[in-house]
Amino acid sequence: MIPVQKALPEATLSRMTGYLRALEAMREVGRSTISSEVLAAAAGVNSAILRKDLSLLGTFGTRGVGYRIEVLAETISATLGLERDWRVGILGAGNLGRALAGYAGFREGGFSIQAVFDVAENIIGDTVAGLTVRPVGELAAATAELGLNMAVLAVPGPAAQRLCDRVVGAGITNILSFAPVILHVPEGIHIRRVDMARELQILAYHAGFGAGRPADPA
């Protein structure tokens, strides 16, 4: 009802991207409206929570009909801030950095990879996803020149804090890190971490539950 002004809850936020993805798929199939039931199934959630999430955007579904795919996709996209011009620099041109540079999902939604940096002499100058790998020393200059406003850290744990500091020093305030360490950043810097090893460990726990246990009497 009321248009968005307040921050969305984290839980809602993490589902929004799934809705967006499902909506794009629907759009490609040529549909124009969709019910919460169907969209929820496509996004892998239940319909009640989908409706509640959408209601936070100050929504506008049509009772008895559903949501207009086009309108909904644009609203979500705008809410997430994907309308802005996100210029991303990747730190680390190892396999992970290369994978991310070429990852289609990163190119969608306004994110464009503008530069790739590394410290290793022997790969500086290589071409990665159409970009020339630069020395980290050029970080500040490149940030200004290219207007970078987001950094992805794809470097080993021990190097991460040091490079993170340089990223911050260069004036970038938004960081996505793949390094398995806690990074310390000043107030005002937004940081998120993807922890791939964590996921494997959680999977191991669920997988082993009941199997590696002390004998389940029953």
Add this chain to the structure above:
Amino acid sequence: MIPVQKALPEATLSRMTGYLRALEAMREVGRSTISSEVLAAAAGVNSAILRKDLSLLGTFGTRGVGYRIEVLAETISATLGLERDWRVGILGAGNLGRALAGYAGFREGGFSIQAVFDVAENIIGDTVAGLTVRPVGELAAATAELGLNMAVLAVPGPAAQRLCDRVVGAGITNILSFAPVILHVPEGIHIRRVDMARELQILAYHAGFGAGRPADPA
């Protein structure tokens, strides 16, 4: 107090791996005990929740002293099921697959990469992290032969469901997917998803909050 029998809450689980990492670091520095305050800081959480999490393991800290690092690390490790012999097959030998194959974090905690598969003729036979890339056709045979009990899907979205089905067909019941799609699996199959694009989008939202907004009166 009571030794573990029940499943740990998801939230607790996702912090455990952080504690484990911090404990390893402490161990290397040669400490033998640690307080909840210090460990919590190292893991990036507050001490109250750390104590509550550990109490779920049926714990054994010493009041006035803290926890024994060695004992705690082993308890967590055993609880997560890292004592088991996890034999991982990676599907997809592109940049992401290669990055994962070489990722140190995946080699820790009992996970060992045993095989890498791909469908592309031109890379079958390549060497990745010391392993020869096999055709996906060998999946079932290799699973039996090598005792694979975990699969990592590092393939493009459109191929993921198909390959997921083959993984399940080969008898692997634990899957970590990096593909940005909802995968459908039979009852009894454990699956987790890492969504890298999602993280960027959430970061964009937080970054843009207050900036891309309709003008904040005040």
Add this chain to the structure above:
DNA sequence: CGATGTGAACCCTTTCACAGCG
């Protein structure tokens, strides 16, 4: 005396179920 372990309060999410609207 210092740090754990935990009841109780609080807050955030999810689910239920249905009134209300197109």
Add this chain to the structure above:
DNA sequence: CGCTGTGAAAGGGTTCACATCG
């Protein structure tokens, strides 16, 4: 009549604060 939008209820998770114990 069907589907949205939402109060109200239920369920988890986190924080507080302190009794308890080594």
